[in-house]
Amino acid sequence: MDAILDGLNDAQREAVTSSASVLQVLAPPGSGKTKTLTARVAYLVGHHQLKPWNIIVCTFTVKAAREMKDRIKALIGEQVAKKLELGTFHSIALRYLKQYGQHIGISKDFGIADSSDTKAILKKSIAKIGATMQPGSAQGRISSLKCKGIDCDAFARSAKNVESQEFLQIYRSYEATLLASNLLDYDDLLLRCRFLMQSHPQCVSNVQAVLIDEFQDTNCVQYDLMRLFAQHCNAITIVGDPDQSIYGWRSAEIKNLATMKQQWPDTLTINLKDNYRSSGAILHAAQKLIEQDEGRPPKKLQATHSIGSRPVLRKLPSANAEAEWLVSEIKRTQAVTGGLLKENDFAVLLRSATLSRAIESALGKAGVPYRMLCGTRFYDRAEVKVLIDYLRVINHAGNDEVIERVINVPTRKIGDKTVAALNQEAQLKGVSLWRMILDVVQGRCRSEFKLAEPALKGLASFVDVVLTGQRKVTSLESEKSSLLALLETVIKKLNFQSYLKEKYAEDHEIRWANVEELMAQTGDFEEKENLQDMAEDALPAIDGLDQREISSDDALQLFLANVALTASLEKKADDDGESVQQITISTMHAAKGLEWPVVFIPACYDGSIPHSRAEDNDEERRLLYVGMTRAQVLLYLSCPIKNTQREETCMSTFLTQPGIECFFEEHGPMVSNASVNALAKTLRRDAPAPKTISEKRRELDQEEDNYWPLNGDMPAAEEARWDYSRDKSLPGFGTANRSLSTFGSTSMQQTDGFSTASATMKSGFVSVASKYEELMEQSAIRKIERRTETAAKVVDENPKGRKRQIDGQSSIATFFSNAAAKSERLPASPPSTLKRPGPPLPEDRPKRPLNEISNMQFSRPDQLISKSSSSMPYKPRTAPLSSRPSQVQVEDDAGSGNSYVFLSSSPEKPERNEPSVPANVQSADSSNGSEQPKIRPAATFHTTSMQRIGQPQRKTLGMRRSLHGWSARGRP
DNA sequence: GGTGCATGAATGCGT
DNA sequence: TTCATGCACC
DSSP states (O other): OHHHHTTOOHHHHHHHHOOOSEEEEEOOTTSOHHHHHHHHHHHHHHTSOOOGGGEEEEESSHHHHHHHHHHHHHHHOHHHHTTSEEEEHHHHHHHHHHHHGGGGTOOTTOEEEOHHHHHHHHHHHHHHHTOOOOHHHHHHHHHHHHHTTOOHHHHHHHOOSHHHHHHHHHHHHHHHHHHHTTEEEHHHHHHHHHHHHHHOGGGGTTOOEEEESSGGGOOHHHHHHHHHHTTTTOOEEEEEOGGGOOOGGGTOOTTHHHHHHHHSTTOEEEEOOEEOSSOHHHHHHHHHHHTTOTTSOOOOOEEOSOOOOOOEEEEESSHHHHHHHHHHHHHHHHHHTTTOOOGGGEEEEESSGGGHHHHHHHHHHHTOOEEESSSSOGGGSHHHHHHHHHHHHHHOTTOHHHHHHHTTSSOOSOOHHHHHHHHHHHHHHTOOHHHHHHHHHTTOOOOSSOOOHHHHHHHHHHHHHHHHHHHHHHHOOOSSOHHHHHHHHHHHHHTHHHHHHHHTTTTHHHHHHHHHHHHHHHHHHHHHTOHHHHHHHSOOOOTTOOOOOOOGGGHHHHHHHHHHHOOOOOOOTTTTSOOOOOEEEEEHHHHTTOOEEEEEEOOOBTBTTTBTTOSOHHHHHHHHHHHHTTEEEEEEEEEESBOTTSOBOOBOHHHHSTTOGGGSBSSOOOOOHHHHHHHHHHTTOOOOOHHHHHHHHHHOSOSSSOSSOTTSOOOHHHHHHHHHHHOTTSOOSOOHHHHHHHHHHHHHHHHHHOTTSOHHHHHTHHHHHHHHHHHHHHHHHHHHHHHHHHHTTOOOSOTTOOOOOOOOHHHHHHHHHHHHHTGGGOOSSOOOTTTSOOOOOOTTOOOOTTHHHHHHHHSOHHHHHHHHHHHSOOOTTTOGGGGOOOEEEEEEOTTTOOEEEEEEOOOOOGGGOTTOOOTTOOSGGGOOOOOOOOOOOOOOSSOOGGGOOSOOOOHHHHHHHHHSOGGGGOOO
């Protein structure tokens, strides 16, 4: 018992031990919300002797559920914890519907329509009606109606105008389709469960306590569910924070807090005030920001840590510059804190997942490992989704949309026309698409329409796969994992591996690795969710109420439900005990409830945050508040003065309100040794020794965040490069040797011609330049040798080739200036742009004839590789995408002009490929047994720039680049 | 009628 | 990047 209350402050302790039957805990960021809630659960079990299976704990997201479960486990032990009825609202609703659904006419084998299904259904419905609505917006509108409990009939009563009449038709058609296919969408899960609770209150007669996490995010239906779960016991604990309500777009109702108080007038409210997460300066800034919302009841955050360094609000010239600055700040802070901060301590939080590209490429280029918390779900990756869809058809052939998605994958000569004809005929006969197909194939149907012979054959092979699968499920002689065996059968029947090879010639190995990961997961699932566990998971039996049994027969169904309700597969970093160090990239939404020592929030401009589509600016502000309060010791907001579309941006209105600027610093902090100690204290870590700190600092080229001008201009070196690049008379691409000499002279010209270049830059130039040139030359010779060795082995898979272009020049210029300043510590090898943040490569920079030099810097990827590989050990299970042996190339991102390290098997056109050295040749097509280290990008299941392999460069992009000259963005 | 390629347009957060 | 469309070819 003491263990449960240990380390709680007074308010937390009061909340945990309160005997109030209805309790609201208002918990601002970092106040120990989860700690309090988990402790209360443990307390209810330990002190009040409630049975865990009679306690319902609802969270909002899968991640929160997992986190909560883990923490409760730590408090009361795994055996007890896993008996709790703990999960997301949706998963708990699903559980009730599975076991009691028959009482409200829901058959056992209903499927869950995910958003791609509902979108497809809506698209068809809209087409049928002849409306012009976007499926996406219909989807949103229907969902929001459902969340408010407005069904078709209720909507019909209010639908007066033509537009709503049309929408009503769509709504009705959509609901009819779901019904006909025996499908429930996400909202239906909640609605039906609510109906079940209302009509059969005995279902929850066992419940002794209901606890709700993130209550401010509940919608009306979820509120009702909470009320109904607790209809017998009347014991409710909620935790929440109105300031962190960021799901209004999902129909969350902040007013549920007030509603609750009205409904239970003796509700006890406990305010947690103390913040244990962030340093004072961060809290002050966040507080100032949230107070811009005048309708909000005043509430103070109490810092428990020291004031720390002020958050940073940084201006950069472009999105790419921002990304490069961000990477350089990561490296700089790591160094100036003497290694106190590891990669795991950094997070980049984004308003939208689409903003990640520039960041990913900059991280990839610098060899910094990262993981994405957001992004495409593993189960949504094309190759995985196809297999999942096959399993769904096998499990539940009534889902026409899914059949349509896979019927021609791999291609079976069944085109849209055939499908449309089948659909029409099926509708005419009033049977499902699957039944129709079956009848056609098995000759039971003398159809009025004629199918082409190849299409008929194709249908037969499709039916064969599905029927074989279904037989596999029903025969269930599970001497081995039946789910896995089923999946293996499907894969074999589809000849899936060769299909992938054919369809995705460039990256089939990565895709196949994902398939293997899926197989591993199905195996895991069955192992974990074995019969015994399933019995334990089941709801407790209730006298006089039929309960459907859940058995291993349902493994497939449970697995698929799990897939539908699982956001993304959280990668277990410590599979082999050692945790992988990597930066986290996440959306601000997905970051809720999490914390990191250092947080970056890039793209703080109007249109991004507040988002241009957002309806509620207060909610956007709260979102930024949530993002800011994730930070423990260092917080960076930044704003490119040009967005990714190269349009001028306005800094977020939230950050330009009068008075807020004094809460921010204009550039990254200079961290003194004393601040390092304070910082360590806030993080509850040991401070590094002063000696270590100074050693690390010395490795830096720039100890201060002063490379990028504070006003968002391009740095001087960039300007120099600009001048150079506009000079049309300069020599073009040549051989490596020629370019070397070219380089010497041109950069000399450039430096001389650049009046604002510092004097040190010039004075240190000659000696450093000659030394550097010598090193470069040696390196170039090595590379040319290696290139000729390997050239013969490399197959040109992509004749269009891609032009790579690395920013050599300005980093070289900086190198000179730096080297001049610190000539006593000249690096032993050519300086890598990795070490210092490369200057930006704005989207529209014209190509410069210095790619050879650039390549030289990058075609020594061994530096980069060793960095990457040391921190990213090869782990196929956890990082399937990275399992492909590849050659490393430096790529020019077609759109952004940014440099990438690519895993690629497509070489350059020889004449443009000067010193490009496939240093890391191990790919299937050019394997020579090389023992070069492999690069292992940390990206896991998500599409990242690192995986953009073999994409032909779009010619139009090259055009665009030359159209918008660098000059267009000249200095103010 | 079906397939494959080239081109053009759009891209919000999550169960 | 992913999706939708238009076009040439089997």
